[in-house]
Amino acid sequence: MRIATFNINGIKARLPRLIEWLEETRPDIACLQELKTSDETFPAKDIEQAGYGAIWLGQKGFNGVAILARGETPVEVRRGLDGEPEDEQSRYLEADVKGVRVASIYLPNGNPQPGPKFDYKLRWMERLRARAAQIWAEEAPAILAGDYNVIPRDADVFSVKAMADDALMQPESRAAYRRLLNDGWTDAILSRHPAGGVWTYWDYQAGAWPRDAGFRIDHLLLSPAAADRLIDAQVDCAFRGREKASDHAPTWVELRS
């Protein structure tokens, strides 16, 4: 069973790319981020015609997450995280699908740092950690997949110097991510590619893609019951090179069924 995460950077602008990706790779489950559209304008019909059921949490203009499943509709468990009732940003959606608990995560970027956006990012990470602990306690196969906006290690970025002041690799961001791993979650790409040099994002600017100036910020965190079934984890880089591509590439895990 293949479970993918894909920050599509606008589901309307990216719809042909999304449908093409679904039809070419046929993931069993797909977590999407940065829909940049409201609930009312989510293209459910096009996705259904490609053979996928979906649940989504939209937001006009930016943010927005969804969970797709081939041949069925995910059963929603939760939308949003506890801890900040005034938080209206659509960044978290969780479902049961095909025997696995799946969360689609769009973690705040946090730039510029320091500042309120960075503070929000760090608070959001602790709220995520609290929810992750509840899921963990259920001892079922679970996958927390999405755009974490965290570069976990120096080996996960093309240039430490170029990104030194970015919120994505501040010590506080890394420490919060590491706390999740220390709680027992497995970073699937890291476990299969420990040496690093694997990117999931290339900026639109300054020829980042042709220069291969990327970094790894899209992650799939596996509970022990899911990690026990891990066969492979990869990034489909080629999709980043297509016409009108997202700046992120699809990232996935294969689990023994």
Place this chain on the structure above:
DNA sequence: ATGGCTTTATCGTAAAGA
């Protein structure tokens, strides 16, 4: 580069992304 692209919201220009 307090922004070199890109998308969205809206139809000239600003916000947001990472």
